[in-house]
Amino acid sequence: MSRIEAYSHTVKSVARQLGFDYCGIAKAEKLNDDARRLEQWLHQGMHGSMQYMENHFDMRTDPSLLVPGARSVITLLKNYYPSQQQSAHTPHISKYAFGKDYHEVIRAQLKELLQALNEKIGEIHGRGFVDSAPVLERSWATKSGAGWIGKNGNLITKHSGSFYFIATLIVDITLDYDDPFAKDYCGSCSRCIDACPTGAIEDNKVINGSKCISYYTIELKDALLPEQMKDQFKDWMFGCDICQDVCPWNxxxxxxxxxxxxxxxxxxxxxxxxWEEMTEESFKNIFRHSPLKRTKFSGIQRNLRFITRA
Incomplete structure (x- = not known):
């Protein structure tokens, strides 16, 4: 086994020990094709009021701008599919938000991974990212062999679906690179497109973020939700899982x-x-480590009024 192979084996071994469900490695390089698609998506205004999507454009497509001397991009997946489901007639919340905020959980595990690699391999410079920095994690996941991008815009794995968080660790050492996932197994299936109540899923795997229920219930900070969207939210109070729930791979x-x-x-x-009777103090106490805090108490109450008002 060569040194590069040994290093790569160490990376994947430590990732498994930390509880990651998948670890794949891709060569750090510019994502030129993705840059063109992202530029067009932004130009068409599909990010709605998410202005942060326009920031740091070059960083999103060039890992060396995030980690000088970047050689490898490590993709890690962490399953979040719950063993328990919400009770009937409970306002719907996306499964990813059932427990503790994944940013906090995975960020700590990425830090632990990088520390372990420094101890086992030697000095490595790197940065870990989990859905909070200018990284096109789904593109890197595909390049690392994890799966393919479905028509609903989610990364889909062939053996266990799409209920995964994606984390990225960019490092300045050369590793043994996995083969990209080259095949698309969605075929002619259109269940996610047909099921989306707001028509957010367009052709060619283009997701109009400004139409997504998750956008309205989490990202949009307006005091009121658009009246024309009334009766389209299907009782979703925070996020939406419809396109994943109907996906046959799940x-x-x-x-x-x-x-x-x-x-x-x-x-x-x-x-x-x-939920309607909950006080702000109770909300802050119960959900202090939950993704729900992103929308804040006022956002949850706004969403709740919108889905329950006759």
């Missing part, structure tokens, strides 16, 4: 083993009435 989803993603009991069980 019949292979298996419950995660990450204790930090254990569902908060209130998310599973609170009735609409209980």
């Amino acid at each position: 019949r292979f989803s298996k419950p995660h083993h990450e204790i930090n993603f254990t569902p908060i009991p209130e998310i599973l069980n609170l009735s609409t009435k209980q």
